[in-house]
Amino acid sequence: MPPVPTGPLARLGATVVRYRRATLVLSLLFTLLAAGLSWTVSDRLVNGGYIPQDAESQRAARFLADSFGAGTADLVLVLTADRPADDPTVADAGTRLTSELDARTDTAAVQSWWNTGEPALRSTDGRSALILVRLVGAEDERQGHAKELMAELDRRDLPFSVQATGESQVNREIIEQSEQDLIRAELIVTPLTLLILLLVFGSVVAASLPAVVGAIAVLGSLAVLTPLAEITNVSVFALNVATALGFGLAVDYSLFIVTRYREELALGRDSHQAVVVAVVTAGRTVLFSACTVALSMCGLLVYPLFFLRSLAYSGILVVGFGALAAVVVLPAVLAVLGPKVFRWSLPWARADRDVRAAGFWSALARTVMRRPVLTAGPVMLLLVALALPFTQVRFGLADANVLPADAPAARAANVVERDFDAHAIDALTVALPGGTADARLDSYVQRISALPHVTHVDAPTGRYADGAQAVPATPAHAAMVNPDGVRLNVVLDVDPFSAAGERVVAQVRDLPGPVPALVGGPSATLVDTKGVVGGMLPWALAIVGVSTFILLFLFTGGLLVPVKALVLNLLSLTATFGVMVYVFQDGHLKWLVGDFTATGYLEVTIPVLAFCIAFGLSMDYEVFMLSRMREEYVRHGDNERAVAVGLARTGRLISAAAVIVASVMVALATSQLSLLKLLGVALALAVVTDALLVRAVLVPAFMRLAGRANWWAPGPLARLHRRIGLRDS
Structure with a gap:
C-alpha cells in the first residue's frame, strides 16, 4: 500500500480530519448566514443586459427619448373595442386615457393614435389602437411602474379591453416566470436526481452528500450576489444558472471524492488516512477542475453586456464555493461518519459492482485502442453531421417570444404583429x-x-x-x-x-x-449586438483556450494532451450548436423538449453563454480522466496501460456524473422561458455527448494514436513542469 502523500493538500486534509466537528459547525453557521443574506436576492435581480448600451443604436434611442419623447416604449398598451377606434365614445375614452397617462409622475412620454394620428398605431381593421408609454427610472423601477399602472387599468371600467406588452412588461413577466420555473424545476427534477444519486452512490447516506456541497455552493454564491446586485445589474437568470450549475458540479465533486475515499478504504487504510488521500488526489482534481470551469466562465467577462457578465459572476462564485465545500466540508463529513457513510446500502449496490464496471470500461478502452481509426471515425462523422445545421444559424434579440405563448405580454405582442403594421412599428x-x-x-x-x-x-x-x-x-x-x-x-x-x-x-x-x-431601431440594435458579440469572441476564446492549455500542461506535463482536449471539446460543442439550430431555430422536435415559440433565429448571446458553461463542464470530466491516466503513466510509463486503467477507473463515474448533471440541467429545460429551455437542452446534450462519445471513444483513440507523445514536452518546458507542475505532493 502506497504511503500517505505529503504536501499542502495533505496538510489541509489532516487539519480537516483533526478539527472535523469544528469544521462542520462553522460550515453550518456559514450556510445559515448565507441563507439569510440571500433570502431577498430575487427581488434585486433584473432582466435585460442583452444589448451594448454604448452602441450607436442605443445612443440614437437616448437622443430620440430626450429630445422628442420618442423611441422604444417601455409599455405598449393594446386597446381593443367592439367598434372602430374613431367612434366618438371610444375616441373620447382613448384621448382621456392618453392624457391621464401623460400626466402621471411615473411616465416620461405617452403617444397614442388619438393624440398623434399616426396610422401605424391603429390596427388594420380599425378596432384596436396602441398607446406607447415611456416610463421613468431604472429598469427595476420601470417594471414596478408597469405593474402598478396595469393594476389600476384592470380596476377601471373602460369601453375597450387592455392588453400590455413592451420591454418593461416583458421583463416583469420573465422575472415572475423565472421564479415559477425554479420552483417547478425543483419539484420535477429533485426526485429524479435523488433516484439517480441512489443508483450511482448505492447508499442513502452517501447519496445525500452532494446536497450538502450543493447547498453551500448555491447559498454562498447567492449571498455574494445579493450585495453585488446593489452595485451593478445582475440578471434574473443568474439564480437559475447558479442553482443548476452549483448542484451539477456538487454531484461531480462529491462523486469523485467519495469514490476515491471508498477505494482507499478497500486498500486497507483507516478512515482518517483515506480522507487525507482522497483530499490529496481527488481533491486536487476537484480544485483543478474548478479552476478550469471558472476560467471558462471568465470568457464572459470581456463582454459589455450585464446579462453575460452577471452570469459569469454567478458561475465563478458557485464553482468556487462548490470546490471549497468539496475539499473542506465533505472530507469533514467523511471523517465524522467513517465507513458509516455507506450505510443503508441498496440491494443493487453489490460489492462487485465497481469491479464489473471497471472491467467493462477497460475492455472498451482496449477495443477502441486496437482499432482507433475504425472506432473514432464514425463518432467524428456523427458529430460533424450534428454540427451541420449550425452553418445555417440566424441570430436575433430576446423579446416577448421568450415567454410562453399564453403569457399576457406574448399574447399582446402577437396581436400587435398580426393586426398592426409591424414593419412601421419596427x-x-x-x-x-x-x-x-x-x-x-x-x-x-x-x-x-x-x-x-x-x-x-x-x-x-x-x-x-x-x-x-x-x-x-x-x-x-x-x-x-x-x-x-x-x-x-x-x-x-x-x-x-x-x-x-x-x-x-x-x-x-x-x-x-x-x-x-x-x-x-431593432435591426440596428441587432447589428450592434452582433458586432459586439462577434468582435469580443476572439478575446473570450483566447481567455478560455490559453488558460485551459496552460493549466492542462501544468497538470499533465505534455503539450499534445491540452491540444487534444481543446480540439475535441470544440468538436463536441459545435455538434451541440447544430442541434440548437435544428430544434430551437427551425422548430423541429418540439414534442421532445416541450412547447416554445420557434422564432427562426437564436438569441445572439446564448451560444456564447452555452459555450463557456459547456466547455467548463467538459473540462471537468477531462481533468478527472487525465488525473487517473497521468497517475498510472507516472507509475509505470506504459501509455496504453495508463489509458485503459484510467478509463476503467473513471468511466463509470464520468458517465454516471454526466447523467446526473444532465438531469440537473433538465431543470433549466423544463422552463417555460425559451432562453432557459434552450440553455438547459444545450448543456444537457453537451454533457452527455462529451461523456459518452468523446471521453469513452475519441479520447482513448487519440491517445493510442499519439502514444508516448501525449506526455512529451520540449526540454525547457519539461524542466519548467518539474519545477511548477501540479502534483500530489
Whole structure:
C-alpha cells in the first residue's frame, strides 16, 4: 500500500480530519448566514443586459427619448373595442386615457393614435389602437411602474379591453416566470436526481452528500450576489444558472471524492488516512477542475453586456464555493461518519459492482485502442453531421417570444404583429443631432428612400418613397424637427432580424448625411449586438483556450494532451450548436423538449453563454480522466496501460456524473422561458455527448494514436513542469 502523500493538500486534509466537528459547525453557521443574506436576492435581480448600451443604436434611442419623447416604449398598451377606434365614445375614452397617462409622475412620454394620428398605431381593421408609454427610472423601477399602472387599468371600467406588452412588461413577466420555473424545476427534477444519486452512490447516506456541497455552493454564491446586485445589474437568470450549475458540479465533486475515499478504504487504510488521500488526489482534481470551469466562465467577462457578465459572476462564485465545500466540508463529513457513510446500502449496490464496471470500461478502452481509426471515425462523422445545421444559424434579440405563448405580454405582442403594421412599428430610426429641415436633408432622405427594401421614409418635410416625395408634410411630420435636431423613420418591407434588414442598416450608415447620423431601431440594435458579440469572441476564446492549455500542461506535463482536449471539446460543442439550430431555430422536435415559440433565429448571446458553461463542464470530466491516466503513466510509463486503467477507473463515474448533471440541467429545460429551455437542452446534450462519445471513444483513440507523445514536452518546458507542475505532493 502506497504511503500517505505529503504536501499542502495533505496538510489541509489532516487539519480537516483533526478539527472535523469544528469544521462542520462553522460550515453550518456559514450556510445559515448565507441563507439569510440571500433570502431577498430575487427581488434585486433584473432582466435585460442583452444589448451594448454604448452602441450607436442605443445612443440614437437616448437622443430620440430626450429630445422628442420618442423611441422604444417601455409599455405598449393594446386597446381593443367592439367598434372602430374613431367612434366618438371610444375616441373620447382613448384621448382621456392618453392624457391621464401623460400626466402621471411615473411616465416620461405617452403617444397614442388619438393624440398623434399616426396610422401605424391603429390596427388594420380599425378596432384596436396602441398607446406607447415611456416610463421613468431604472429598469427595476420601470417594471414596478408597469405593474402598478396595469393594476389600476384592470380596476377601471373602460369601453375597450387592455392588453400590455413592451420591454418593461416583458421583463416583469420573465422575472415572475423565472421564479415559477425554479420552483417547478425543483419539484420535477429533485426526485429524479435523488433516484439517480441512489443508483450511482448505492447508499442513502452517501447519496445525500452532494446536497450538502450543493447547498453551500448555491447559498454562498447567492449571498455574494445579493450585495453585488446593489452595485451593478445582475440578471434574473443568474439564480437559475447558479442553482443548476452549483448542484451539477456538487454531484461531480462529491462523486469523485467519495469514490476515491471508498477505494482507499478497500486498500486497507483507516478512515482518517483515506480522507487525507482522497483530499490529496481527488481533491486536487476537484480544485483543478474548478479552476478550469471558472476560467471558462471568465470568457464572459470581456463582454459589455450585464446579462453575460452577471452570469459569469454567478458561475465563478458557485464553482468556487462548490470546490471549497468539496475539499473542506465533505472530507469533514467523511471523517465524522467513517465507513458509516455507506450505510443503508441498496440491494443493487453489490460489492462487485465497481469491479464489473471497471472491467467493462477497460475492455472498451482496449477495443477502441486496437482499432482507433475504425472506432473514432464514425463518432467524428456523427458529430460533424450534428454540427451541420449550425452553418445555417440566424441570430436575433430576446423579446416577448421568450415567454410562453399564453403569457399576457406574448399574447399582446402577437396581436400587435398580426393586426398592426409591424414593419412601421419596427422601423429604423435615424437621429440627426443638430440637423435642420433644409435641402441637404431633403436629398439625404431621398437617397435613403431609394434603397432596396425601404418602403418609405417619414421626415419633417413629408413622406418619401422610391427616391421622391410621396406625401406632403403633415403636422406629425413637422414634429420630427426641433431645436435639438431631426428624426426620421425608415420603414422596411423585411423582418427586422433578417439579413436584408441588417444590410439596410449598413447602407444607411454608409450614406453621407447633412450632419453625422445615429441609426437605431431593432435591426440596428441587432447589428450592434452582433458586432459586439462577434468582435469580443476572439478575446473570450483566447481567455478560455490559453488558460485551459496552460493549466492542462501544468497538470499533465505534455503539450499534445491540452491540444487534444481543446480540439475535441470544440468538436463536441459545435455538434451541440447544430442541434440548437435544428430544434430551437427551425422548430423541429418540439414534442421532445416541450412547447416554445420557434422564432427562426437564436438569441445572439446564448451560444456564447452555452459555450463557456459547456466547455467548463467538459473540462471537468477531462481533468478527472487525465488525473487517473497521468497517475498510472507516472507509475509505470506504459501509455496504453495508463489509458485503459484510467478509463476503467473513471468511466463509470464520468458517465454516471454526466447523467446526473444532465438531469440537473433538465431543470433549466423544463422552463417555460425559451432562453432557459434552450440553455438547459444545450448543456444537457453537451454533457452527455462529451461523456459518452468523446471521453469513452475519441479520447482513448487519440491517445493510442499519439502514444508516448501525449506526455512529451520540449526540454525547457519539461524542466519548467518539474519545477511548477501540479502534483500530489
